[in-house]
Amino acid sequence: MRTARSTARTTPVTLLLTVLTAVFGLLALGFLAPATAQARVQTQPAAAATASAGTGLHISNGRLLEGNGNDFVMRGVNHAHTWYPGETQSLADIKATGANTVRVVLSDGYRWSRNSAEDVAAVIAQCKANRLICVLEVHDTTGYGEDSAAGTLDHAADYWISLKDVLDGQEDYILINIGNEPWGNTDPAGWTAPTIAAIQKLRTAGFQHTIMVDAPNWGQDWQGVMRDNAQSVYDADSTGNLLFSIHMYSVYNTAQKVTDYLNAFVNAGLPLVIGEFGGPADQYGDPDEDTMMATAEELKLGYLAWSWSGNTDPILDLTIDFDPTQLSSWGERIFHGANGIAQTSREATVYGGTTADTEAPTTPGAPTASAVTATSATLSWTAATDNVAVTGYDVVRVDGSTETTVAASTTNSVTVTGLTADTAYTFAVYARDAAGNRSARSATVNVTTDEGGTTPGVGCSVGYHVVGEWPGGFQGEITLRNTGTTAIDGWTLGFAFADGQTLTNMWGGIPTQNGGSVSVAPASYTTTIAANGSVTIGFTAGQSGTNTAPTAFTLNGAACTTA
Numbered sequence: 001m002r003t004a005r006s007t008a009r010t011t012p013v014t015l016l017l018t019v020l021t022a023v024f025g026l027l028a029l030g031f032l033a034p035a036t037a038q039a040r041v042q043t044q045p046a047a048a049a050t051a052s053a054g055t056g057l058h059i060s061n062g063r064l065l066e067g068n069g070n071d072f073v074m075r076g077v078n079h080a081h082t083w084y085p086g087e088t089q090s091l092a093d094i095k096a097t098g099a100n101t102v103r104v105v106l107s108d109g110y111r112w113s114r115n116s117a118e119d120v121a122a123v124i125a126q127c128k129a130n131r132l133i134c135v136l137e138v139h140d141t142t143g144y145g146e147d148s149a150a151g152t153l154d155h156a157a158d159y160w161i162s163l164k165d166v167l168d169g170q171e172d173y174i175l176i177n178i179g180n181e182p183w184g185n186t187d188p189a190g191w192t193a194p195t196i197a198a199i200q201k202l203r204t205a206g207f208q209h210t211i212m213v214d215a216p217n218w219g220q221d222w223q224g225v226m227r228d229n230a231q232s233v234y235d236a237d238s239t240g241n242l243l244f245s246i247h248m249y250s251v252y253n254t255a256q257k258v259t260d261y262l263n264a265f266v267n268a269g270l271p272l273v274i275g276e277f278g279g280p281a282d283q284y285g286d287p288d289e290d291t292m293m294a295t296a297e298e299l300k301l302g303y304l305a306w307s308w309s310g311n312t313d314p315i316l317d318l319t320i321d322f323d324p325t326q327l328s329s330w331g332e333r334i335f336h337g338a339n340g341i342a343q344t345s346r347e348a349t350v351y352g353g354t355t356a357d358t359e360a361p362t363t364p365g366a367p368t369a370s371a372v373t374a375t376s377a378t379l380s381w382t383a384a385t386d387n388v389a390v391t392g393y394d395v396v397r398v399d400g401s402t403e404t405t406v407a408a409s410t411t412n413s414v415t416v417t418g419l420t421a422d423t424a425y426t427f428a429v430y431a432r433d434a435a436g437n438r439s440a441r442s443a444t445v446n447v448t449t450d451e452g453g454t455t456p457g458v459g460c461s462v463g464y465h466v467v468g469e470w471p472g473g474f475q476g477e478i479t480l481r482n483t484g485t486t487a488i489d490g491w492t493l494g495f496a497f498a499d500g501q502t503l504t505n506m507w508g509g510i511p512t513q514n515g516g517s518v519s520v521a522p523a524s525y526t527t528t529i530a531a532n533g534s535v536t537i538g539f540t541a542g543q544s545g546t547n548t549a550p551t552a553f554t555l556n557g558a559a560c561t562t563a
Contacts, residue, residue: 055067055171055172056170056171056172056173056208056209056210057072057133057171057172057173057174057175057209057210057241058171058210058239058240058241059210059240059241059242059243059271061269062266062269062270062271063271064210064243064271064273064302066172066348066349066350067171067172067350068349068350070349071300072100072133072302072348073300073301073302073344073346074100074101074133074135074273074302074303074304075098075099075100075101075302075303075341075344075345075346076094076099076100076101076102076103076132076133076302076303076304076305076341076345077094077097077099077102077103077304077305077306077307077308077318077334077341078102078103078104078105078276078304078305078306078307078308079091079094079102079103079104079105079307079308080105080307080308080309080310080311081104081105081106081115081123082105082106082107082112082113082115082139083105083112083310084309084310084322085115085119087309087310087322088126089322090308090309090322091123091126091127091130091132092126092130093308093319093322093324094130094132094308095130095131095132096324096410097324097335097341097342097410098335098341098342098345098391098392098410098434099132099341099345100132100133100345100346100347100348100434101132101133101134101135101302101304102127102132102133102134102135102304103135103137103177103275103276103304104123104127104134104135104136104137105137105139105180106120106123106136106137106138106139107138107139107140108138108140108151108155108156108158108159109140109159110140110151110155110156111139111140111149111150111151112139112140114159117162117163117165117166120136120163120166120167121166123136124136124166124167124170124173124174127173127174128173131347131348131351133173133174133175133348134173134174134175135174135175135177135212135275135304136174136175136176136177137177137178137179137180137212138151138156138159138160138177138178138179138180139179139180140155140156140179140180141153141155141156141178141179141180141181141182142179142180142181142182142218143181143183143184143218144179144182144183144184145183145184145186145187145188145190146183146184146185146186147184150182150184151179152182152194153178153179153182153194153195153197153198154194154197154198154201156178156179156182156198157178157198157201157202160176160178160202160207161201161202161205164205164206164207167207167209168206170209171208171209171210172350173350174209175209175210175211175212175243176202176207176209176210176211176212177211177212177213177214177245177275178195178198178199178202178211178212178213178214179198179214180214180219181214181215181216181218181219181247182194182195182213182214182216183216183217184216184217184218185216185217185218188216188217188223188225189225190216191215191216191225191226191229192225192229192232192233195213195233196232196233196236199211199213199233199236199237199242200236200237200238203237203238203239208239208241209241210241210242210243211237211241211242211243212242212243212244212245212273212275213226213233213242213243213244213245214245214247214275215244215245215246215247217251218247219245219246219247219275219276220246220247220248220249220251220252221246221261222251226244226246227261227264227265230244230265230268230270231268231270234270242271243271243272243273244265244270244271244272244273245272245273245274245275245276246261246262246272246273246274246275247274247275247276247277248261248274248276248277248278248287248292249276249277249278249287250278250281250282250284250285250286250287251285252277252287252288252292253285253286253287253288254288255288255291257288258288258291258292258295259291259295262274262295262296262299262301263299266299266301272301273301273302273303273304274292274296274301274302274303274304275304276304276305276306276307277289277292277303277304277305277306278305278306278316278330279330279333279334280315280316280329280330280504280505280540281502281504281542282315282472282473282504282542283471283472283473283542284472286502286542289333290338290339293337293338293339293340294338294339296339297339297344305318305330305334308322309321309322309323310322314328314505314540315330315504315505315540316330316505317330317331317505318330318331318334318335319331320507325524325525326507326523326525327523328505328506328507329503329505329506329507329510329511330505332510335408335410336407336408336409336410336414337408338405340408342391342392342393342408342409342410343392343394343405343408343432345391345434346434346435346436347391347434347435349435352388352434352435358435358437359386359387359388359433359437360386360431360433360437360438360439360440361384361385361386361390361431361432361433361437361438361439362384362385362386362431362439363384363431363439363440363441363442364381364382364383364384364393364412364429364430364431364439364442365381365382365383365442365443366381366382366442366443366444366445367379367380367381367395367427367428367429367442367444367445368380368381368445369427369445369447370489370490371415371489371490371527372447372448372449372450372490373449373450373490373491373492373521373556374419374421374422374449374450374451374492374556374557375417375418375419375420375421375449375492375519375521376415376416376417376418376419376449376490376492376521377415377416377419377425377427377447377449377490378413378414378415378416378490378527379395379413379414379415379416379427379429379445379447380412380413381393381412381413381429381442382412383412383431384431384439386431386433386437388433388434388435389433389434390431390432390433391410391432391433391434392408392409392410392431392432393408393409393410393411393412393414393429393430393431393432394407394408394429394430394432394438395407395408395409395414395416395427395428395429396427396428396429396430396441397425397426397427398426398427398428398444399426403428406427415510415521415522415524415527417492417510417512417519417521418512418519419449420449421449421450421451421557422448422449422450422451423448423449424446424447424448425446425447425448425449426444426445426446426447427444427445427447428441428442428443428444428445429441429442430442450556450557451557459482459483459484459560459561460480460481460482460483460484460488460553460555460558460560460561461481461483461560461561461562461563462478462479462480462481462493462495462553462555462560462561462562462563463478463479463481463562463563464476464477464478464479464495464549464550464553464562465477465549466547466549467538469543469547472542472543472544473504473540473541473542473543474501474540474541474543474547475538475539475540475541476538476539476540476541477536477537477538477539478493478509478520478536478537478538478539479534479535479536479537479563480493480529480534480535480536480537480555480560481529481532481533481534481563482529482530482531482532482533482534483532483561484531485531486531487528487529487530487531487533488528488529488555489527489528490522490527490528491521491522491527491529491555491556492519492520492521492555492556492557493509493519493520493537493553493554493555494517494518494519494520494553494554494555494557495518495550495552495553495554496516496517496518496550496552497516497518497541497548497550498516498548498550499543499544499546499547499548500516500543500544501516501541501542501543501547502541502542502543503518503539503540503541504539504540504541504542505539505540506520506537506538506539506540507523507537507538507539508522508523508525508526508535508536508537508538509521509522509523509526509537509539510522510523511539520537522535
């Protein structure tokens, strides 16, 4: 979808965007990394065939299983290791989000600097140390047939064979994704034969690992080539340990497109995973990430979001500058949103032995509320404990006998947003572990949101300006200043777009948009605004030609002056 921060990606992206505009505008979202990296979906093997897998991760009856026979559903992210080899802390940070899988970008040397056997061995060791399943992929194949700089699947297969000594014995912990998005939009039917040849070349060389194959059309398979030929490709693998990967970006902009594609594989009994996907909208469309995640959870299919950090266009960065304490709005959605990683990820049992963990975490402490505004409240509680580890918390609103999940967190605090002014709420917390065991519900806390209006000693001014603009989108910046005499601790900024502008990413704040109306809660690092101090909120947004700036802003319901 987006390119990583590397000058090497400029030409491929320009080429792809030119073709996509002429052929199928929505496909542009398939460019994420130096040659175009995208978010893809994984479906899971159904009843196509029962693989004769030995040990390790394998396919059986259309499902991805661990060596001990336990079902394994990927919940994780992509990480651009080959372009950022110094970001070695990222795997530990990814694990801390609750993810159980990471897809690692590598290069076979055709287009970028080759990742050595020593480097790949170190990556595998880091994945295992952080209790992550590791999907290793060669990115040099991206857009073959349309992008002249792309390498072949045959070349990628030779690279994997050169690493056989490193990969052998790791079947419990890794999958081999032969090549990223190995065919562009030019004659995508040409994808099938080289895909089969590469699979068979690896099997002839003695590989027993589960192999993952990406779709053509820059991974999005909008012409259905992988879908229509999946059975023949699957049958060509002598082991049956083959997993198909779809990348879902703006092509998948409606619920029906998402569900139709995922169900086509499930109904055929063929294993599938969403190997990359994105959510933020751009000029080519608005991916329906909510349906992707909800359907993946319903069908128990894996998903791997693009991408941890480092994109040239940061719209798809889950973290800002590889800092796990600075999640983008996209990162908040993936890690803490409905059907997100914190709620649905389960650690591979290979890291805990074959005995299932059935012990639930202890009950979290009763939450306490702080930084209550007209539309948000920050809740904190004493952490739960577990015999293995607590991986997350679910915050629920309690209304009589009804519970509604309103937030999820991997730490013992969270800011609940989207509340109504002058309204009473009751909240409680559950703890979860990696095996999916859930604690008893905590005691409750009652919170009444502020009425809004003027707070003594508090005043505000807002500066709004457009940093840059391009066809279909723009980047903006909002400076929120406290002109009062006391510090502001917790706030909600309100404003409205007049011309249909749609936020796609934000840093410094957490947005909620309903039509043109926008409500912004603070990020963890902008919650407090000192007297006469200010915070800056940056964002990207889509626009259709007219881009009138908002003229009125409110802070906690009270009007601000504009600067």
